[in-house]
Amino acid sequence: MLIGIVGKPNVGKSTFFSAATLATAEIANYPFTTIKPNKGMAFVRAKCPHIEFNVKCQPRNSACENGVRLVPTELMDVAGLVPDACQGKGLGNQFLDDLRNADAFIHVVDATGSTDCEGNAVKPGSHDPVEDLQFLEREIVEWIKGIMEKGFDKLARAAHLESMKLEQVIHERLTGLGVSEAQVSAALRISSMPAKIIDWKDEDRYRLAQNIRRQSKPMIIALNKADMADPALMKRLSELEGYVTVPTCAETELALRRATKTGLITYVPGDKEFKINDSAKLNPNQKKALDYMAQVMQRYGGTGVQQCIEKVAFDMLELIVVYPVEDEGHLTDHDGNVLPDAFLLRNGSTAKDLAYKVHTDLGDHFIRAINARTHRVVGHDHVLENEDVMTIVAKR
Ligand SMILES: Nc1nc2c(ncn2[C@@H]2O[C@H](COP(=O)(O)OP(=O)(O)OP(=O)(O)O)[C@@H](O)[C@H]2O)c(=O)[nH]1
Numbered sequence: 001m002l003i004g005i006v007g008k009p010n011v012g013k014s015t016f017f018s019a020a021t022l023a024t025a026e027i028a029n030y031p032f033t034t035i036k037p038n039k040g041m042a043f044v045r046a047k048c049p050h051i052e053f054n055v056k057c058q059p060r061n062s063a064c065e066n067g068v069r070l071v072p073t074e075l076m077d078v079a080g081l082v083p084d085a086c087q088g089k090g091l092g093n094q095f096l097d098d099l100r101n102a103d104a105f106i107h108v109v110d111a112t113g114s115t116d117c118e119g120n121a122v123k124p125g126s127h128d129p130v131e132d133l134q135f136l137e138r139e140i141v142e143w144i145k146g147i148m149e150k151g152f153d154k155l156a157r158a159a160h161l162e163s164m165k166l167e168q169v170i171h172e173r174l175t176g177l178g179v180s181e182a183q184v185s186a187a188l189r190i191s192s193m194p195a196k197i198i199d200w201k202d203e204d205r206y207r208l209a210q211n212i213r214r215q216s217k218p219m220i221i222a223l224n225k226a227d228m229a230d231p232a233l234m235k236r237l238s239e240l241e242g243y244v245t246v247p248t249c250a251e252t253e254l255a256l257r258r259a260t261k262t263g264l265i266t267y268v269p270g271d272k273e274f275k276i277n278d279s280a281k282l283n284p285n286q287k288k289a290l291d292y293m294a295q296v297m298q299r300y301g302g303t304g305v306q307q308c309i310e311k312v313a314f315d316m317l318e319l320i321v322v323y324p325v326e327d328e329g330h331l332t333d334h335d336g337n338v339l340p341d342a343f344l345l346r347n348g349s350t351a352k353d354l355a356y357k358v359h360t361d362l363g364d365h366f367i368r369a370i371n372a373r374t375h376r377v378v379g380h381d382h383v384l385e386n387e388d389v390m391t392i393v394a395k396r
């Protein structure tokens, strides 16, 4: 699962990325700090089955903290997009190609209104972040439209002659973007396109590309720098129709995760508060900074970073967590590790999809699967449920 972090320059994309992954990405208060994309692993939280099965787990691809399984998901931070990037402004939008395989986007917005369209620092409140929501959507849609339209006329003519279905033609153009035919069909249905392709005007194609974006790459808005934002503006932004928003303080999350690493505090990402381990060890600056962060967290019920990722994973992409094991009796892999792996799968995934996720061979030679909880034997098309623990039996 890949989530792309997008937004104009200087809004806190790399700060969000670093906080969520604890990978180091360059952060600075000027535009275009990031040029090359940063890739790293974030995680979502799930219930670890080790408690229910009363065993001690030995996670391999994930981690378990007090019964909470931390399941990895990939994040990518790219350069900032500016208005008219699709016409080559700023760094253009070519770097979006790194995000072709993104399953969803987190659009980071500077909710203080203190950065202009190009990411330059301006007086707080002098820039309306709503403009950023609109132009970023346009840039992403133009990017998709550009890919869709490349050689489209020729293809459409050929398709007409060979009586190929419209969704097939468009799907073929967009395979590199990880868009499914079903998503193209759904987009075509709601776009009310003119019957003949020859009659499609530029605005029709734009509308279609926009619906393809909505169907295939859902987007959440991180109202970032919430710690410094004007409450009235925050309220207006969070009530905007048609957008899913989460207030975030990426800088606070990054500081908290670093302080946790050095042992200064105890904090589990996503929690509403943190605990100072030994206040006698804090210098006055650290104390002041931690007080500030505690206040911010109280205001928003946390920093919002983990919430943002989990909202994307569970609410927008409707992912489920599944635990594959080789031996359903002992819940182990072939090395004897108990409940070693946790995978994120799309809701509606089957036992065979899980087999392919574990290993291509396992998918190719799938015979049956066994639910370790109920010991029920199921076939390849059995639809999995959240928190299933499954054994795949394959031909050797
Ligand atoms: N107050 C506040 N500042 C933040 C927050 N998140 C990031 N910043 C600051 O915003 C500035 C830009 O942060 P970056 O993470 O480099 O922004 P970016 O979007 O990656 O910028 P480019 O790579 O230039 O596109 C830095 O000075 C950060 O410290 C936050 O939650 N609150």
Ligand SMILES: [Mg+2]
Residues within 6 Å of the ligand: 013, 014, 015, 026, 027, 033, 034, 077, 078, 079
């Ligand atoms: Mg950056």
